[in-house]
Amino acid sequence: MIYRAGATIIEKALRLRALPRGQDGLRQRLALDVALVPSAEIWVHGASVGELTSARPVIRALARTHRILVTANSVTGRDMAAGWGLPARLAPLDVPGALARFLDAVQPRLQVTIEAEFWPLRSQALADRGIPQAVIGARMSQRSANRWARLPRMIGPVLRRLTALSAQDPGSEVRLRALGLPQGAGLPRLDLKLLSPAGVVPPVPSPDRDRTVLAASTHDGEEAAVLDAWMAVRQRHPGLRLILAIRHPPRGDQVAALLDRRGVVFERRSAGGAGGDVLLADTMGEMDRWYAASGICLVGGSMADRGGHTPWEPAAHCAAILHGPHVGNFADAYAALDGAGAAQPVDAATLTGHLARLIGDPAAARRMGQAARGVLADRAGDPGALIDRLRQLAGSPPDPNMGNG
Incomplete structure (x- = not known):
């Protein structure tokens, strides 16, 4: 009652602000533009962006x-969707x-x-209104659970x-149940952020990938x-190729200067290069291309103390x-990969x-890569059953031909 009363007072104040022109965003939040609200x-x-991107396959x-x-x-x-x-x-x-205005218009x-x-x-x-409610990829940290526990009503x-x-x-599931989630509401766990990577079609193994x-x-x-490691290993394996995909492209000149000081002949992606024994990948939006070309990957942000990037x-x-x-940002993920023999701390x-060792034994590197893919598939889960259930709740039978989208 207190929450509702406060929300009502706030709404009245916000409506006064939303009346002038130029407040289109606030008018949307207050559903004052009901003529523009589509049914669904x-x-x-x-x-x-992050939440919507992770759930895009669903x-x-x-x-x-x-x-x-x-x-x-x-x-x-909103604009991304x-x-x-x-x-x-x-x-x-x-x-x-x-x-009320929003639900009257949408009628979901x-x-x-x-x-x-x-x-x-x-x-x-x-x-x-009798509208079923579902949450997918639900997160509940211990800290959040402790805060909510003080507001049980x-x-x-x-x-x-x-x-x-x-x-x-x-x-998260255990903490949500402790806060009141009914036993019958549980669906198979699903890590939404892993659905898109799990949907990637892996490249065909090849000698070129083994040497990159x-x-x-x-x-x-x-x-x-x-560079120190690559130059040392390349003495024994002359065909070894290196792709340096730097995190921040504006550092391209700095890294190019480092390569010059080492006497390394290289191509630069920002200048149109795509080959060579060393490629300085100093552009944005092409990481999938470099992953597909490489059989061995050192994940950056983990040698320097940056918490590590996604594996x-x-x-x-x-x-x-x-x-x-330094993999604190993804500690659980790296622990799982290390434990499965899919990743190696260095x-x-x-x-x-x-x-x-990996360059000298391509079969071992390939086994590591397959193991990494297996850990990913296991942790991502299969969204098929979840999507079928959502479709049922929305009033249609499950689609037997539906995959993960």
Whole structure:
């Protein structure tokens, strides 16, 4: 009651601000432009670009069989979804009037939220209209769970109204159940961020890939260590190729100067190069190309203390993974890959030895790459059953020919 009363007062104040021209974003959030709100069978909501991007395979699959409306809390998220060719707008605020106007216009048969947004009034408004509610890729850290535990009368009813929830990881599922998620609402766990990498068709193994090493998303200080190792191993394996894909393209001149000082002949991608024994990849948007070309990948940001970058893109392309000690950003992922023999921790002192071993034994490098792909597939999960369930909730039978979109 207190939350609703406060939301009502806030809505009245915001409506006064939204009346003048130039407040189109706020008018959307308050659903004052109801004539422009399209109807849809499924309302999908994600906070912003990251959430919507991770769920794109699921959204795309649902859009094949149902009319979809995508909402976001940010303009960039909304515009990105619109760029996919889907109806998209800013989400209604969690205030009574905006929710009522929005739902009157859309009349969804199912509402799907991505990851972790729990809005009490939105939950109540959907329940009052008998609209099933689902959450996919749900996250709940221990810190967030502790905060919500102090508000049991707010989070408990929201969770109990959910018809279906797919958690991102076992810990999130346990914490959500402790806060009130019904046992019957559970769906198979799904890590949305891994769906797109898992959907990559890996390149065919080849001798060229076996002889190509990628240093991916490197930072200042890492290129020198990689060059030292490459030059040492190349003395025994003259055909060894190196792709230096730097994290920040503006550092291209700095890295080019380093290569010149080492006397290394190289091509530069920003100048149109794509071959050579050493390629300085100092452009944006081409990482998939470099992953596909390389059978061995040293993931940057891990030799320098930057927390490490994602291992899942090289895993998707069946690359043997090397990484430094600094992988705090993806500690769980690297632990799983290391444990499966799919990745190998290195440092500046051991990089040469491990690189020489993999170059000298292409079959071992290929086995590492296949193991990395297997870990990715296992952790990503199969979205097929989840998508079928969402379609059922929206009023249609499961599609036996549906894959992951």
